[in-house]
Amino acid sequence: MKRIFISIIFVISLIITILFIDVQISTFDKEFYSNKFDEYNIQGITKIEKDTLMEVTDELLKYMKGKRDDLIIRAEVNGKEEVVFEERERLHMVDVKDLFEKGFIIKNIAIIILIISLFFIIKFYPKILYKLLMISSIVPILILGLFGIAISINFNKYFTIFHEILFTNDLWLLNPKTDILIQMLPLDFFYSISMRILTYFILQLIILFLLGIGLREKHKME
Secondary structure, eight states, X not given: OHHHHHHHHHHHXXXXXXHHHHHHHHHTOHHHHHXXXXXXXXXXXXXXXXXXXXXXXXXXXXXXXXXXXXXXXXXXXXXXXXESSOHHHHHXXXXXXXXXXXXXXXXXXXXXXXXXXXXXXXXHOXXXXXXXHHHHHHHHHHHHHHHHHHHHHOHHHHHHHHHHHHOSSSTTOOOTTTOHHHHHSOXXXXXXXXXXXXHHHHHHHHHHHHHHHHHHXXXXXX
């Protein structure tokens, strides 16, 4: 029973750790934003110069990391200096920041649990480690494969469901004609970053699976 419990804890904490790290890496990659701004012509849509867009993005990411107290950011928009994000946008980002803060906590707890459970497995049940690595990769890959197909067919549907689950208000329903936040980060951007996270996650799961196979072969030779 103890072995089963530790195994389950290990698998869950490993999956959560990898997924949350991938989300964090993708979300705070400023080069990714820069490339997508060019790809989607965000400069033309927002009427904000590329350098200014990147400065605003930098402040936005600082806010999400808790390194900035508010999102009252002034910048030149269409030749006039003004506050970039209106109140509704700023209120929505309060909710987003709260989600990321909880995500950081969950990730850190998962890492600690992963290290502790890995220690016990290596010390007391080293021969089952390869099985756990393979289980940790196979099940999520199958689920995420289906999920990837689903969102590629109708991303808007699942994007809406995602927001309805995570948010208790409708502040996320912004106007693409007037709200710069959604102009900067349109639906295509979220599709791209979702597929990027998914790709990173699946590749890492494949590496885990191969590592599991390697450990299994090593045990056979012993």
